[in-house]
Amino acid sequence: MLSCRGYLYTVEKTNDEKILFRCKNCDCKGRCKTNLAMDTILSEPTEHSHAQTIDQLPVIELRNKIKSKAANSEEVTNAAG
Numbered sequence: 001m002l003s004c005r006g007y008l009y010t011v012e013k014t015n016d017e018k019i020l021f022r023c024k025n026c027d028c029k030g031r032c033k034t035n036l037a038m039d040t041i042l043s044e045p046t047e048h049s050h051a052q053t054i055d056q057l058p059v060i061e062l063r064n065k066i067k068s069k070a071a072n073s074e075e076v077t078n079a080a081g
């Protein structure tokens with residue numbers, strides 16, 4: 001499973017060089033390609049016929065990270081002052 005820009009993808013095909021992903025939504029023609037490590041997009045996602053799927057994405061995790069970072073910087077400021 002791959003999440004990219006608010007959309008979820010499942011593996012459709014793999015070969016020696018890349019992985020072809022198709023949108024998790026069967027009715028949608030959204031496709032993208034990544035390298036085998038899945039850390040580089042080789043082919044930008046094509047257009048989707050539906051809204052983004054945000055519910056399963058690590059948005060919450062990201063927010064928590066930002067929050068804790070802010071808390072840390074506050075601590076540092078206090079210590080310095």
Ligand SMILES: [Zn+2]
Binds near residue numbers: 025028029047049050
């Ligand atoms: Zn789609």
